[in-house]
Amino acid sequence: MSSDNASPLLIVEDDLALQKQIKWSLDRFESVTASDRESALVQVRRHQPSVVTMDLGLPPDPDSVSEGFKLLDQMLDIDPNLKVIVLTGQNDQAHALRAVALGAYDFLAKPFDPEVLGLTIDRAYRLAELQAENRRMQAIQQPDALSGLLTRDPEMLRIGRLIERVAASNASVLLLGESGTGKEVLAQGLHQASKRSGKFVAINCAAIPENLLESELFGYEKGAFTGAAKTTVGKIETAHGGTLMLDEIGDLPHSLQAKLLRFLQERTIERLGGRQELPVDVRVVGATHQDLRAQIKAGQFREDLYYRLAEIVVTIPPLRERNGDAVLMAHAFLRRFAQEQRRSNLALADDAIKAIENHAWPGNVRELLNAIKRAAIMADGVRVTAADIGIAVPAVDGQAPTASDIDLRTVREQAERQAIITALARTSGNIVRASEMLGVSRPTLYDLMHRLAIK
Numbered sequence: 001m002s003s004d005n006a007s008p009l010l011i012v013e014d015d016l017a018l019q020k021q022i023k024w025s026l027d028r029f030e031s032v033t034a035s036d037r038e039s040a041l042v043q044v045r046r047h048q049p050s051v052v053t054m055d056l057g058l059p060p061d062p063d064s065v066s067e068g069f070k071l072l073d074q075m076l077d078i079d080p081n082l083k084v085i086v087l088t089g090q091n092d093q094a095h096a097l098r099a100v101a102l103g104a105y106d107f108l109a110k111p112f113d114p115e116v117l118g119l120t121i122d123r124a125y126r127l128a129e130l131q132a133e134n135r136r137m138q139a140i141q142q143p144d145a146l147s148g149l150l151t152r153d154p155e156m157l158r159i160g161r162l163i164e165r166v167a168a169s170n171a172s173v174l175l176l177g178e179s180g181t182g183k184e185v186l187a188q189g190l191h192q193a194s195k196r197s198g199k200f201v202a203i204n205c206a207a208i209p210e211n212l213l214e215s216e217l218f219g220y221e222k223g224a225f226t227g228a229a230k231t232t233v234g235k236i237e238t239a240h241g242g243t244l245m246l247d248e249i250g251d252l253p254h255s256l257q258a259k260l261l262r263f264l265q266e267r268t269i270e271r272l273g274g275r276q277e278l279p280v281d282v283r284v285v286g287a288t289h290q291d292l293r294a295q296i297k298a299g300q301f302r303e304d305l306y307y308r309l310a311e312i313v314v315t316i317p318p319l320r321e322r323n324g325d326a327v328l329m330a331h332a333f334l335r336r337f338a339q340e341q342r343r344s345n346l347a348l349a350d351d352a353i354k355a356i357e358n359h360a361w362p363g364n365v366r367e368l369l370n371a372i373k374r375a376a377i378m379a380d381g382v383r384v385t386a387a388d389i390g391i392a393v394p395a396v397d398g399q400a401p402t403a404s405d406i407d408l409r410t411v412r413e414q415a416e417r418q419a420i421i422t423a424l425a426r427t428s429g430n431i432v433r434a435s436e437m438l439g440v441s442r443p444t445l446y447d448l449m450h451r452l453a454i455k
Contacts, residue, residue: 007047007049009031009052009053010033010052010054011031012033013087014036014058014062016035022053026118028118029118029121032049037071041074044082045437046441051083051085051105051121053086054072054085055088065095069099072099072102085105085120085124086100087109089109093109105127106120108120144160144192144193147189148182148185149189150325150328150332151322151325151328152323152328153322156316156325159314159316163186163190166312171311171312173285173311173313174285174309174313174314175187175286176314176315176316180364180366181318181319182316182364183287186314187287191242191285196242199238199239200243200245201244202244203244205247205251205252213253214256215272218259218270219233219234219269220234221272221274222273224272224273228273231271233271236263241282242282243284243285245286246284246287249287250292257302261304268280284309286309292306318364319364319365320361326359329368330353334375334376337376337377338376340376341376341377346382348383351386352375352389354393355392356389359391372384374390419438420445420452
């Protein structure tokens with residue numbers, strides 16, 4: 001690892017003579033140093049090192065390891081991927097093993113061989129680079145569970161990976177989110193990722209009258225009620241070996257909640273008019289836009305049923321909170337509908353893009369899809385405008401924007417301004433502490449404050 005490495009090596013050693021010796025023996029690495037816990041934390045925040053070498057015995061009590069373990073814990077809190085190499089005394093193997101158990105990358109006993117330490121640091125850097133590259137690849141790779149949903153939003157990608165991890169289990173999943181956010185698409189993704197052999201079956205608890213919902217869910221035997229001319233299998237039984245999605249579970253009548261709870265506990269059902277218990281193997285996914293905890297307090301939803309359904313809870317963000325997704329989906333929807341209308345040259349105008357980005361989309365993806373479909377049919381020319389979509393162009397200081405507001409310099413200045421204001425607020429205007437929090441020097445912070453006109 002040459003000295004042009006992007007992140008310097010951090011050497012934490014309170015013995016200044018030994019600190020110089022370590023730095024000299026590792027002169028092929030760009031390095032920074034610290035002699036106590038506080039200065040080490042400042043260096044971690046300022047330089048974001050990938051690799052750290054540290055002595056466990058640090059001031060104010062160099063003969064104890066308490067300060068060293070505290071520093072190790074705090075550094076890994078800041079960056080869980082940090083590679084910490086602990087340098088210990090000859091008889092400190094127990095402490096070294098404890099450090100590794102707490103997350104240290106490796107340990108070496110003093111006096112150490114500089115060549116061995118250099119090789120250990122090289123391996124740590126290589127591992128850090130591979131793991132960083134893997135994280136970058138995962139961040140841009142859309143999980144299979146999201147195959148039916150267009151997104152580049154980090155939170156949605158995280159949800160997709162969560163669903164893939166859950167898929168292999170039999171845990172019940174509760175999907176929470178506003179109407180139109182894609183709950184059924186995610187439920188289908190969960191089913192596909194689970195590799196369950198049965199069907200994916202969905203039923204909307206709010207769309208079926210209460211007197212029919214029980215027979216829809218549990219089925220009925222011939223003669224169970226007037227008009228029951230033959231035995232009919234319910235949705236739960238139909239989903240045997242697969243996944244049952246109970247959409248709008250918050251609208252499930254109270255009288256049926258007890259029966260559903262019993263099924264979730266026993267995994268058996270009785271058809272209406274039947275006397276035989278039928279075992280059913282099914283993964284249950286509940287979904288709702290309602291606040292179930294508020295319904296529990298109001299006595300409208302059973303708390304014991306909630307905890308049966310909510311073994312894994314996934315909260316899906318609304319479209320307005322998914323960075324860039326509205327325009328990404330709009331382009332894709334327009335391509336699809338333009339092809340259907342045999343108008344393949346349709347494209348979004350600049351004012352339409354601006355309006356889509358700034359619209360709140362209370363109906364979420366469903367509203368966006370309908371708006372683009374309507375626009376693909378109604379647009380006069382080849383450019384689909386904001387007026388075609390039926391949403392207003394946002395005004396800036398009373399005027400419609402004429403230039404892009406994603407200029408990198410503007411975005412960077414806004415982000416820097418917000419970070420500095422936050423740091424100054426958190427430190428009650430203390431420049432020294434604010435600069436440490438931001439990971440910059442005091443002169444740099446003063447320059448930024450002057451440039452951004454922050455007093």
